[in-house]
Amino acid sequence: MPGVWETDAEWRRLKRELLAWREHRVRADVLGQHRSQLGAAFTLVDRALDELRAPIASMSGTAGDVAEQCRVHDRRLAWLRRVWGFFRERFDQRDDPTLAPLLHGADEVVWSCHREPFAALEVPGGDVAAPSPLPYAEPSLTPEVFPHGLVPGALRRDIDTPFLRRTLDQLPFAVVRVPVACATAPWWLVHLGHEVGHVVDDRLLGYGARCALVERVGLAPGAASDWTQWSGETFADMYAVLMHGPWAVWALAVAETHDDETMTARRDAYPPPVVRLLVMAHVCVLAGASTDDLQTDAARWERLVSVDPTLASMVADGRRVVEAFLAHEVRRTSWPTLTAWDASQWQRSHLRTWLEQLPRRPAVAPPRPKRSWARILVAASVLRRKDGERQPQLSGADIGEDLLAWLPAVREPGSRAAGDDITSRVQGQGVSLARELMAMEPVP
Numbered sequence: 001m002p003g004v005w006e007t008d009a010e011w012r013r014l015k016r017e018l019l020a021w022r023e024h025r026v027r028a029d030v031l032g033q034h035r036s037q038l039g040a041a042f043t044l045v046d047r048a049l050d051e052l053r054a055p056i057a058s059m060s061g062t063a064g065d066v067a068e069q070c071r072v073h074d075r076r077l078a079w080l081r082r083v084w085g086f087f088r089e090r091f092d093q094r095d096d097p098t099l100a101p102l103l104h105g106a107d108e109v110v111w112s113c114h115r116e117p118f119a120a121l122e123v124p125g126g127d128v129a130a131p132s133p134l135p136y137a138e139p140s141l142t143p144e145v146f147p148h149g150l151v152p153g154a155l156r157r158d159i160d161t162p163f164l165r166r167t168l169d170q171l172p173f174a175v176v177r178v179p180v181a182c183a184t185a186p187w188w189l190v191h192l193g194h195e196v197g198h199v200v201d202d203r204l205l206g207y208g209a210r211c212a213l214v215e216r217v218g219l220a221p222g223a224a225s226d227w228t229q230w231s232g233e234t235f236a237d238m239y240a241v242l243m244h245g246p247w248a249v250w251a252l253a254v255a256e257t258h259d260d261e262t263m264t265a266r267r268d269a270y271p272p273p274v275v276r277l278l279v280m281a282h283v284c285v286l287a288g289a290s291t292d293d294l295q296t297d298a299a300r301w302e303r304l305v306s307v308d309p310t311l312a313s314m315v316a317d318g319r320r321v322v323e324a325f326l327a328h329e330v331r332r333t334s335w336p337t338l339t340a341w342d343a344s345q346w347q348r349s350h351l352r353t354w355l356e357q358l359p360r361r362p363a364v365a366p367p368r369p370k371r372s373w374a375r376i377l378v379a380a381s382v383l384r385r386k387d388g389e390r391q392p393q394l395s396g397a398d399i400g401e402d403l404l405a406w407l408p409a410v411r412e413p414g415s416r417a418a419g420d421d422i423t424s425r426v427q428g429q430g431v432s433l434a435r436e437l438m439a440m441e442p443v444p
Contacts (some may be wrong), residue, residue: 047430
């Protein structure tokens with residue numbers, strides 16, 4: 001039968017293990033890569049744990065009453081351990097010799113994609129200085145970000161209450177799922193530009209502003225409804241182009257180009273794939289990026305929409321929407337400026353320099369690496385993989401190993417701790433988490 005000693009001992013064990021884990025992760029993070037994310041995850045769980053201490057210490061009543069109270073407290077502690085386990089698993093993957101190279105590379109790509117607009121604004125304090133997303137690996141076919149507004153299924157299991165969503169959705173960093181297969185084909189990290197775009201949208205634009213932009217375009221009512229629904233993914237597609245140029249479009253085309261029926265089918269969160277690709281290609285044109293490598297595919301896409309007036313209308317409307325997004329300013333700064341857009345760096349002639357560097361290992365970057373280099377290296381690897389289809393002697397394994405060797409070498413110097421102090425904010429979230437957990441199942 002559960003007793004006070006067992007419940008108190010479990011509380012103390014969880015506290016010890018949590019403290020030991022933080023010490024281990026701080027020692028392992030010698031570059032300060034994840035200082036803010038680690039601090040946020042630890043503070044959330046630790047503060048909630050502290051909040052649960054007093055009710056455990058104040059149990060009273062008959063032996064039967066105490067036993068029932070212990071069962072409730074034990075369930076709370078078990079669930080809080082699951083919350084910690086969710087974060088611990090994602091941090092500790094960096095200790096895995098197979099996953100570590102992939103995640104170190106993903107860290108650089110995510111940082112490069114996330115940091116640009118916030119560095120351009122460079123306002124002390126506030127959400128603009130929040131930590132960058134934390135990549136983690138999982139068996140899946142596509143990357144996916146879990147920012148504010150989403151709770152990963154691993155934490156939703158067995159929980160039939162809204163308190164988890166309300167609390168964890170406010171954690172000041174997102175987590176980004178990276179397919180495990182990227183360990184052998186890391187050029188597909190190019191898709192992270194889209195996923196990070198969701199986080200940037202959440203912090204600098206948001207649902208209300210996006211809807212207002214779509215409304216101001218002046219589309220027909222049905223089209224306005226569609227593009228409002230698709231606006232989050234459309235913004236992320238635009239952001240992907242600003243992060244990786246036309247290579248983001250080419251990579252998506254490889255994933256999406258199937259039979260005509262699939263390419264023209266409606267979806268919920270996205271426009272039909274053919275519309276999505278043509279709208280992304282339009283972003284390239286608007287931004288002055290070369291679309292030479294897209295011409296063959298784009299001709300097919302145009303043929304598909306030319307015989308369907310509904311699709312043609314969608315494409316025209318989508319182009320107007322991304323024109324509005326590109327022209328939108330955050331604190332009087334346009335998105336191309338916020339993202340340090342330079343059309344020339346995505347041209348083959350520029351990428352060729354990096355193509356020559358990639359096979360040279362050990363990777364030794366020139367002094368003062370630029371933030372954009374991680375994104376450019378990924379684009380160069382996408383190009384190398386694309387051209388490698390016609391070069392049987394070019395090994396896909398070599399392309400992947402070269403890229404994962406180079407990404408950490410072009411790391412932008414310095415700690416990546418957030419510019420604002422998130423401790424007090426997360427402490428409040430920890431208190432809220434514990435109190436709502438207690439309210440979900442009161443002690444009898």
